Amino acid sequence: MARYTGAVCKLCRREGTKLYLKGERCYKDKCGIEKKAYPPGQHGQLRKKLSDYGQQLREKQKVKRFYGILEAQFRLYFEKAARMQGITGENLLSLLERRLDNVVYRAGFAGSRKEARQMVRHAHFLVNGRKVNIPSFIVKAGEVIEVREKSGDHVRVKECLDTAEGRGIPEWLTLDKDGKKTQVVRLPERTDINYEIHEHLIVELYSK
Template sequence: MARYTGPSCRLCRRENMELFLKGDRCYTDKCAIKRRNYPPGQHGQGRTKTSAYGVQLREKQKVRRIYGLLEKQFRGYFQEADRMKGVTGENLLSLLERRLDNVVYRLGFASSRSESRQIVRHGHFTLNGRKVDIPSIQVRVGDIIALREKSRTIVTVNDALEAVVRRGVPQWLELDRDGYKGSVKGTPTREDITTPIQEQLVVELYSK
């Protein structure tokens, strides 16, 4: 599966905000955007004038990078959201939030979405009692996501669970830390997504 393998901190600097792509490092003074708060490259500190299209493009790139998707994958989610009933932008965010790798991250089993994608791909989780290794699976209300018995000694997972208090668990999910499992209580609403995202700009970009 194709994925971005370049420096993560470069993406945060390009979008001029913390995307929390490197887990706990993003909360420390080592965070690149705290030390160099300007876009990467030799012209990063120069003055730039952004057009309306540029603003829409940057917003789309920001959302895509937050969830770790390539352009073809992201456009596919938009097309699916556009076919659904309701507001397209909110449908898009709901689809992205209900990805299995994002749910594992939201529950606190990983410190970043890239880390959660990796442990899902390695088959450390079960979905409703069955082993899964596909990060893009869409979870549904009532689903149970559990860490497999033999995977409960993984240091990074236990460290992430210790730090989940700082990030919190969304209201549409429920975490059972002692049982190393979580459940989907409902469908994520716009209010549950606290990341500063202007999804309407993404809709306007793809609707041209």
């Protein structure tokens, strides 16, 4: 599958907000957007007023890059969210939050979603006791995600868990640090997602 392999700090600068793509570095002064809070490129410092379409497109791109998802899969998530009961934009964010790679990251087992995705693909985690190596696997309320016994001594897992509490664990997850497991106590709600996301712009874009 195609993946962006360029400098990820440029993506944060392009979207004008932290996307937390480089793990612990994003929480330090070395963060690229802290040094250069303007879009990359020759004309990055020029102020440009975006049209309504431009704002909608930028919001979609921001969320795609935030969760590390390509266009085709992102549209599938939107179509699924539109068929669900409730508000489409909030349903979309809930689905994205419930991806296994995101849960692994949010629980503190990995320093970034990219790292979490790699760990999942290498089959370091169990869901309800079963090995799952699909990053897009959607977790459900009550399910338990744990580090496999043979992966329990994984150096990066230990390092990330040591800094997890400082980063914060969302209320819809509980973390057993010693047991290296997390449980989905309930489905994530809009109030649990404290990132600057305007999901209504994405709904407007895809509804045209």
